[in-house]
Each structure stands twice: as structure tokens, then as C-alpha cells.
Amino acid sequence: MAELGKDAKGNRIQKRKGGFKTKKEAETALAEVNTSINKGTYIEPSKQLFKDYLAEWFAGKAYGIGKQTATSYDMYIRVHIIPFMGDVQLSKLNSTHIQNFITHLNDKGLASSTVKRIYTVVNTSLVAAARMKVISENPAAHIVTKPRVQRKEVVVWDESEVQVFLDRTKATTRHHIAFHLALATGMRQGEVLGLRWSDVDFEKSLVQIRQTVTHDGKEIKTGAKTASSLRSIAIDQATIKELKRHRAKQAEEKLASGGSYTDLGLITCTALGNITTPRVLSTAFDNAIKKSGVPRIRFHDLRHTHASMLLKLNINSKVVQERLGHSSIQMTLDLYSHLCPNMQSDAANILGEALFKNTM
Structure with a gap:
């Protein structure tokens, strides 16, 4: 038993604690506890197991995050x-x-991005515990090697590969419009699948991102991935023409359905108007690649292809950021600037021509 100072009424505070290997360790621990008591920061050690705390924390946390994130x-x-x-x-x-x-x-071989997300759950829960004074400090804040996401090399198509792919899928798959929109706008897969005809302004040549299809394809979620993802994207005349062609074809399908068509107003949908799931679209994309003979990439790489082409055409990176719905321009530059190795030399040559053309 050791005296650990006095409480607000002047009574002695005594705590029993063992398990020290040496007398010096015990004296050091006692000094630390005494200091925290004197500062008013002492927290009585809880015997609650971490798993029980996590259950309580998650029960409250789940209400403030999205359904997919909670899962x-x-x-x-x-x-x-x-x-x-x-x-x-x-x-x-x-x-x-x-x-x-x-x-x-x-050691289990999990992807670096997955390790980072799991660490985030642990760290966030312990930040809350420290804030509520359940523990004195967050132990996750003091680890030496925090997980970092190792970015995979971005693989994109060039202009000729895009043209070959779109030409060969135009008449061979009903999902052609989804491929075209992803390449022309840089929309995410869920955004493409959630796009409605009411989100297209044909007069102003704009599409508006206002809803997405969830990863499991079971529902349509109002809103977007982040606040910056709610955006308007300008589209070109070729895309306008392709949308109108697709709308006419969709009208024929609706007429042929004999009244069994579910009209959700979606641009990309099944033959009966229902949601096209991300899995179905990804499978169709893989099959279309095989038939087209272009290099294999993921559906998400169509978004990367869109961004890289804009940057190579010297489109302002701020414009690229806005089209993609990134929260910051730094995110855009970190992801795509390495795809344009000639941008630095092009910038130097343009500046040199403007500043020093009369001195050469």
C-alpha cells in the first residue's frame, strides 16, 4: 500500500499496485501517479477489456458513419x-x-491500404477513450512505425487504345455508355451507375453527380463519396450525341418489355430498368477488354485515364481536380503528375520562349 496524495476533501488516496520487477520501477511508477494526482489528471485504471470497450464505442460510432463504412x-x-x-x-x-x-x-499479407484502415479504427477508438478520460492517453499515437499506404502504379490507356476500345464496344455491349461516360468524365463506378437522365443538362452540356450505387449494388445512395464529390462535370458534344443514341435505344427496350420495365431513371441499367451492379459492370468490362485486344486495366483505371489525358493536354490541374471531385489539388497532383514526365520540360520551354526569346 502506498500513499498517493490527497483528494479534494484532504483524505489520503491509497492505491495498491504490484508486478514491478525492481524497487526502482515501483518508485518511478509511484512518482508518475503522484504527479498526475497533483495535476488533477489521474485516471483510475479500468479493468474493462478492449473488446468490450470496442463494442460500446462502435455501437455509438456506427450512427455517424455510412452503412458501407460501418460494415x-x-x-x-x-x-x-x-x-x-x-x-x-x-x-x-x-x-x-x-x-x-x-x-x-x-505478416498476414494484407494490402497496405487495408492495414492503414484497420489501424485507423484502433486509433480512432482510442482517441475517443482518451477524450472521455477512460484512459490517460492514446497508446496508438506513440507507435514507431505507423502504417502507410503504398501507392500502386497507375496504369492507363493512351488515346489510340481508348478509341479502339470504344469503337469495338459500341455495337457489342449494352454497357458501352458506362465505359464512355467513365472515360469522358472521370466519374467513379458508383457515380456512373447512379447517374440519371434528370442529372444531364443537354442544353448546358453538363452532368451532375447527386447519387451513387453502393458497392454491393443493392441500393442507390443519395449524395456522393465526399462533399467535394457532389459536382457538375462539363461534357463534350460527342458524349451528348452518345447519350442521346443510348436514350433512344433504352426507350425501345422499355417499349419491348411489355410493362415489366422498372423505370428508375438510370442511364446505365439492366434491360428491364433495374440497377446494374458494380460486379456485373466490372465483368462486362473485363470481357470487353478481351474482345477489343487492348491492355487489361481495371474499370477504375478509366478514371485515371481521363485524368492523365487532361494533364497531358495541359489542362489546368485545378480543373482536373474539380472534374474528379478530389478534396484537394494536392491529391490530384500526387496521383497523376508522375504520368506526365514531360510537363516540367514543357513548362520550362514555354516560359523560356516567353521571357528570353529576344536574347537568344
């Missing part, structure tokens, strides 16, 4: 976090536990 958080907690350190008392959780957990996830 991912739940999986990360059940499959990864709880099996590794769920039985550790919250008050005894330290940076070594967190660091070993990160190593464990990497």
Missing part, C-alpha cells in the same frame, strides 16, 4: 482486432501491443 469497421473489429488484442485490459493496452498488431497484419 467494414465491424469486419475489421471482429476478424482482426479482437482476435489479436481484444482480451487485453483497456488500461493496460500500450504502444507495444499496437506495434505488434501492425506487424501481425503485415
